[in-house]
Amino acid sequence: MNKKFNILMDMKKSQEMLMKRWSGLFFMLLLSVSVFAQNITVSGTIVDVNKEPVIGATVLVKGTTNGTITDFDGNYTLLNVPAQATLSLSYIGYRSQEIAVSGRTTISAVLEEDSKQLDEVVVVGYGVQRRSDLTGSVASVKAEDALRTMPSSNITDALQGRMAGVSIVSGSGQPGEGSTIRVRGVNSISGDSGPLVVIDGFIGGDFSALNPSDIQSVEVLKDASATAVYGSRGANGVLLVTTKKAQKGTTRVTYSGYVNMKTPSKMPTQLSVADNARLQNSYMEEVYGIPPYTVGRYFSNDEIAAFERGEGGYNYLDGTFRDVAVEQMHELSVSGSSEKTQFLVSASFNMDNGIVRNSDGKRANYRAKIDTELRSWWKVGATLWGYYSEKKGPSFGQNLNVLNRALMFPRFLSAKDEEGSYNDLSREPNPMRKVNEVKSDGYSYTSYFQAYSDFTILKGLTFRTAISLNLGNKNNQSANTKDSYQAHPSQAGYTSASVSNENSFGMLNTNTLSYIKEFNENHRINATLVYEQSYGTTYKNGITVRNLFDDDIAYNNLALAQSTETPSSDRTKTTMMSALARVNYVLFNRYMITASYRYDGSSRLAKGNQWYGFPSVGLAWDAQKEKFLNGVNWLSQAKLRVGYGVTGNQAVPAYSAYSQISQSVDSKGNISLSGTRRANPGLKWESTTQYNVGVDLGFMNNRFTASVDLYNKLSEDVILSVTLPATTGFSSELVNAATIRNRGIEVTLGADVIDNKQFRWHTDVTLTHNEGIVKRIDGIKSYMELSGNYEEKAYRYIVGEKIGTMWGYVNDGIWGTDLTNAPSGTSAGDYRYKNLNPEDGNDITPDKDQTKIGNGQPAFNWGWTNTFNYKGFDLSVFFVGFHGFDIYNNNDWLTVTDSRVSANPDWLNRWTPANQNTDIPSFQGKSSDKGISSRHVEKGDFIKVKTITLGYNFKAQWMQKATIYNLRVFASAQNPFIITKYSGLDPEVTLKNTLTPGADWGYYPNGRNYIIGLNITF
Template sequence: MKPLKSRIQRDASRIKFSQICIFMFFFLFPSSVYSQSQKQITGSVQDIQGNPLIGVSILETGTSNGTITDMNGTYSLNVSSTGATLKFSYIGYEEQLIKIQGRNIINVKMNEEASNLDEVVVVGYGVQRKSDLTGAISSINADEALKKMPTAQVADLLQGRIAGLSIVNSSGAAGATATLRVRGINSIKADGGPLVVIDGFPGGNLSAINPADIKSIEVLKDASSTAIYGSRGANGVILITTKSPKEGKLSVDYNGYIVAGTPADKPSIMPVNEFARMANDWNQAYYGKDLYSERQITNFTNGYDTYDYMGNIINDYAISHSHDISIKGGNEKLSFLFSTQYIHNKGIAGHSTNDRWNYRLKVDANITKKLKFGANFYGMVNSAAGNNFSGQYSLLTLAQQFPQTVLPYDKEGNLTQGTIDNTGIYNPIGFIDEQKKNNNEDMTFNNWLQAYISYEIIPGLTFRNEQQINIGNRFYGITNSKQSMNGFLKGKSLATYYDANSWGWRMTNTLNYTKELNKNNRINTTIGVEESISRSYIMKQIAEGLTSESIGWKNMMLAETSKLDNNTISKTTAISYFGRINYVLMNRYMATVTFRRDGSSLLSYDNRWDNFPSFSLAWNLKEEPVLRNVNFLDQLKLRYGYGVSGNQAVAAYSAYTQYDATIGNGQTAYTLVPGNPILKWEKTHQHNYGIDAAFLNGRISFTFDYYDKKTKDAINTVVLPADTGLSSGLRNAAEISNKGFEVTLGVTPLTTKDFYWKTDISLAHNKAKIEKLGDIDSDFMEIGTGWGNSFYRYFAGEPIGAIYGLQSTGVWSTEEYNNPDIKKPTSPTVRPGSYKYVDQDDSGTIDADDYVIIGNGQPKFNWGMNNSFTYKNLDLNIFLIGFHGFDIYNYPRARLTSSLSPFPELAERWIAGKNENAVIAGFGKDRDAITSPETVASSTFVEKGDFVKLKSITLGYNFSKDLLSKINLSAARIYFSIKNVCTITKYSGNDPELSISNPLRPGLDMGTYPSQREYLLGLNVSF
């Protein structure tokens, strides 16, 4: 006898208000009155083998009258009339509608759903039965995910739901995108994001897709699955299948919501009177006198001559909204689907906004029974305006650093610059003023036109031609007045104009053959050829000393100096041949072999072609005779796969020596950029071991994967031979490894006639490690020259994400300093209250030779847990994520404690005789003579970043069919959701999730735009 399994029916019975919590009350509506004229129906429900099914839901359609089967699979139900219709539903089985037609006994046999046996899953350039899969492929139903957490971002649908796919938000700014990584980091020079394939066409943009338009999402994780994408598959592949037109009468769907955003965690500022007294201590330490009198401090306390910079920059709330509508219809010959979405996001800081418009038109035509045609046009327009919230001069950090005792404007109305400690800190209100008065623009346009034609040559053999054209443009114009931050640092007004255009064409021809050879043999084969051409043009112009700030970037020739900073034209072509064969024997043994050969103009003639093979095997133990009749076991499959995938980590024309020219004011400067004709593909070799299991008629599902992958020939900057005349250049010299495991667990703890509870958990561990760096001139390699990179190093044999700097053991106390037995450095000069660093080489000097690894920002584990509850017409979803085992370098804390600021921790600084055991240095000229928070990291500011975040809570109510039929609606749902509910962490800074968005320097808090807590109210309606 098979165990309990039951599909919950949201309209299963009449809602009784006494059974619902008070705070849900406003969602509820009374059900229609049940007729008193009743007839008793009895019977049993069995599966196709004759086993009774326990907990099957039986509902009289059009009413809330229902019941479930008992332990013997039998039921009894009083119905309203002899003409009633019963609906039988059960998890994993096909739903049945049966008319009573005067009968008293109705026995039912239920068939298993095709989703359990023959569900089709999208794979590269084709589809396969889910039961035939041999690789590591995870999938989600987009509609279900969107219902659990309403969002306008596709990445939000995936976060925490697929083991091995790491998604972290890069900023809390309006319209900010997330960082996606599949199974770690494979390259130290190239983008490590997964390849996005939309409706079969590679190179898509997640931001251009409305989540409500998506039917399903598959993530290909192991090399046996991604190798068919060859040189672009090393970082994983995300396959998105959008909804297709359906024949039938015209239908309209609307989804809209309004959001009230508030600061998730507003940074605290020291009370102004405490800051003023601390400023006096600072001034005494440096200049021997007070800065503020007692009268001034009293005025500050009473609110005079002060300004709340944080309160005037971080808003209490921000209102955003989203609206999308789709229209579909057609007949058996021609059908269409049109959808459009508009999103307005307002940031909680300053005047940051983001507006996005998505649109899509999809048409399918059945020209004949064998000949089909389809087209899909979609795109996006994005407009952004915001403030600087990243880096050493981020608005958030400056708002915490600028003293409340310095008013934003002087008597003439000019922006106040500099601070009381003469460090020349920029006034953060200048950012807000710039957004209010200038005409900066930042626009992005992307459009894709896709078309296909397919013809069934013979039964099972189909030819398909697909073509795509994509056109993109990004431009921005920025004017920085003399009072802006950049103008303040430069001493003059500035302007920048950037224009980037791209065009691409791709054609793919495939032949697919699917055949049931006989009862025990099944085959699915695909062969194809793909060609692509892409072109891009980038132009950037900068100017200084504007004669008219109001004209600004719109006419930069009026400036004192104007130069062309970038003018790049590139063209690349590629051609590929690929094939795959999937063979299934007796539904027990599966094998898949894939091969792809890529050629690209990015590389020199001798290295532009390479091969990417893979194979995978699977053994379905459930189909073995010894386990076939084990009723509690639904599935048990073992998998193994190996393959090679690649990464196009090469910029256009890298094989050729180039001259980089800077043109301005009639002069041209050249810089030699050495070419490398022997550069080749980065190639990732990966082994994958997996197990899939399911129990108790789908009540429990479990997947485990272990992988070991190694990227060879990774491109790195190495020392070149002396006879080249150049110091360094790019070579295939490095080696990177990623090892880890993934666990996915699904459990249905409880299901009854009215109540349903489902829990899904995903857990992943990955360790990315530099195995080899190649011929470099030191024991480590710096990430780059950009700000923030100086805090990180790559070491051969060490994990990626090593934070590098000085090891601090606190602050010199007066007792330690006066103890002659304690060795002190001869350089730099120290005193009581100075930072105390470990002299690693015992040289008596604290310098660069004492730098060591002081932390690592790469998380060891991440997980997600989703709990879904359904009670009658109500549904509740609670979603959590967690990241563990990583460090954060708190740059804002280092900066804010290195100078005079109203940062609260400065109150806990070293003070002679009062706070001798402090971790923050005291005031004085020698407080820290070697480290600067801009260039050198100190272990004092390395903190544990582990966190658990309650990501969202969503409560929804589905209106009854009876009510909707009276107002000509087919479906309606109202919902309320809270996002970023709370974060449990010991980290003292901003949202720790934002610090791990850069995979090459994870764990760096740069004072990024703060996260929002969002309160969302929405409505779904179908006509």
């Protein structure tokens, strides 16, 4: 009985406990439903103190990842917001706010500028500084603004003309080719004159390794007081690239893409096929007399009539260029964050068909970045990025390239005969062999990895250690098959194939100790100590074979070829160690000083010269903050800057402290060794000393701004390769034998011409003047001849003259029937050259009658950007101009001096007894050409409308249901117009070569681009 009672009591207790549990669960469910039911939708507008919308501000539910961003009008809408939550509002350059929701569905706010935060956005070497604290010459561009104006798969194209002192030239329209960048002129002859690129602290980065949309900003350090922190790498200027990070808030997916329809921007004027045939007949009559002829080609009236009807002949320019080429660019990124971790992953793909047939390129980029806060005093992060690229196409080198051969070849000769074989001349293969029989391609890939760890030791005192790795491979392969240009009997006469490969690895370790402290608002200090070490190795190899077994196999199995030329290989290892100290001190917010000293050691030089110090100092005075200017309300900025510094250039090949030998093989297979480059243990760094004076002005609350810089750079101990006497056993030696001076002026102007809620017009103008002069060349001669490439025969480095000086004969027209004082062997219709030394006789000789005939270095260049905004529309119009330089038109020289009859219409104005007032020689006289002369020098000045871009930003409220935060569509025309007197295709591409600016040997021209695209964020 008691036992049964106990069992019943236990069952009752269990039921009561079960009921309590179910009641509790039911209550919690009701509570959660009640809480969920209290979630609301909040919307509003975020503006600044001037009532202007703040675009892209983050609105976040505090403590969660639920957030959104404001649209073009500053509006936002945020779903599922707890009624009692707190909203966090933030935007770069503004003070963050937190606002309690308290059940409200409409919350608007005014964000105030944070002056300190605004000042901290300028990136300098190994750290950041307030913009107001800068003492050096630093230019800054937001990548988003540049790409909005000029959509491009290469960020350097979009940066052109935006920074004074930075010359960017689109040197080729060939897929995969980048722009040429120079900061304040050319400082080296043997070494590279391009600036150092630093990507998020990674020294020696590559723009092509980044998705353009991943770039946040580009800062350019121009004067030595700013670049000296990079020591032996800073002589050519420094480009600091800052990439984007994930913003706090909701996960975002962004796509950017465009399609580009490209066409040739200009085509040379040529004779029709019929007129070219008539010209050939005139040639035969004037050179060989009355028909019949035993040589050459003479056309009947019926054949010319057939040409008139479009039967026969060929347009070799049309065969070279595509009517329309298509480029595609696609970029996708995903970013997000929690309270302590941010991540960003992006990828892009670019497929680019060139305007020249069979020239194509592909590139894929990737990037993954993560940053996290492990402790309040400890942050770590890592980034992996890189690219893979392929490209192929015909040669556009100095000589025998596609373009000049198409211009030289007669149009009356069809590309192929009835059997499908190419029609060739006896001494000239058909140029379509160069276009259609191309077996030339290559690929490259490079990966970069960077990891860092930040420690906050004390308030204001931080330590960062970072390690960076890079791994790369390049492969190029080409084949001259039986139908190729080079295999023709008039050229090499045999088939061949080549393969080359290059592997590289690099490592960089940077350790930075920084101290930033402000004392009672009157004293501010920013001090940095850096210890850095790097290691790099490169291995190259290559081989060429002759007489291929099969055209289809070509370079895929070189062992099947009949003969092998001498293979080549090369391995280099270099190391470098550096220490840096820098301090920036600000007194009373208006007196600034920055001083630094870097000490570099490099394995490239011999003992005794491996180490070198690079000091710098910069001073600045912000006069606008002085009491005597307090009442000048229209003046918002007045800052004077002066700077001095020494930088270096590692223009030294590895192992230059050792002698170099080469191998040769005779006809019997015997191998011999000979000296090529003699060791020079006294070889030193190239060093550049620079002085800079600048002023920054702002008016009407910086509605109008102006910056002017004057600089003087002296590059000493410039390295040259000098020829040695045969008695030394060596052919050359590297010596410190030259001095180059660059000096100039830079002007930057900006204005908000119209600025109201409905319409905004902002304009920027940059103007750059640089004069690079050779001040010293050691040796017997006061000049240095350039050799190695065809166009370099026209150039000399002459003491006291500008870099890019052209050297040759002075054309004096055409000899007429009066041959008084003519050189021996002269006939009427021959080229006439000025006799600069008549006392030595009438003959024209290169050592006595050649002189300066032009200069390819522009006197100044400029850029002008105009941006218009009206409601959701934006319009950008961008101009660039280069002035005060000459171009040596090699294409013109080839088409009016070669023995064949080209389709150049200038031949219609040739010298004849009835047409003696001309500068075109007779058919017989064209062989009297002596080569480089002023006859083919033209003015290269040009103004380009670089881009016209129209975009529209859709309003956020139209896209809320699709969860689209931002949508912009755009159309752009690039290179639509050019103003120039130059007769060639593209004067801009002639400026890409540092040592020979202004030489046009038929380089790949830039096309005219028509782009449509969109940017969308989810």
